[in-house]
Amino acid sequence: xxxxxxxxxxxxxxxxxxxxxxxxxxxxxxxxxxxxxxxxxxxxxxxxxxxxxxxxxxxxxxxxxxxxxxxxxxxxxxxxxxxxxxxxxxxxxxxxxxxxxxxxxxxxxxxxxxxxxxxxxx
Numbered sequence: 216x217x218x219x220x221x222x223x224x225x226x227x228x229x230x231x232x233x234x235x236x237x238x239x240x241x242x243x244x245x246x247x248x249x250x251x252x253x254x255x256x257x258x259x260x261x262x263x264x265x266x267x268x269x270x271x272x273x274x275x276x277x278x279x280x281x282x283x284x285x286x287x288x289x290x291x292x293x294x295x296x297x298x299x300x301x302x303x304x305x306x307x308x309x310x311x312x313x314x315x316x317x318x319x320x321x322x323x324x325x326x327x328x329x330x331x332x333x334x335x336x337x
Contacts, residue, residue, distance in 0.1 A: 249294070251289060253292065255290060258286060259286050262282065264281055265280045267279075
């Protein structure tokens with residue numbers, strides 16, 4: 216067997232072994248827990264949507280793309296850990312730092328930054 220082919224077979228075998236490895240409760244127990252900058256460890260999944268232009272859409276048509284994001288249940292912020300690709304809209308990032316004020320759907324609809332914001336008072 217050619218050395219290149221032998222090396223490729225070794226790499227493929229190693230990759231297959233990694234796929235078959237089971238995650239045990241002990242492994243999970245000893246793993247790092249994700250926390251928000253505020254210290255919160257519980258998160259809620261929220262979804263925002265992006266509209267893909269027909270110019271870049273694979274179908275050539277405008278597409279609605281759902282983008283799931285995890286929001287801290289304690290402060291309502293989105294930890295930077297969950298935005299490693301820097302794709303969150305600025306509107307979401309602008310609301311995230313208000314510790315102790317969860318982001319509500321009403322706040323997003325009205326464009327408010329927090330519950331005490333003047334723009335909420337009508």
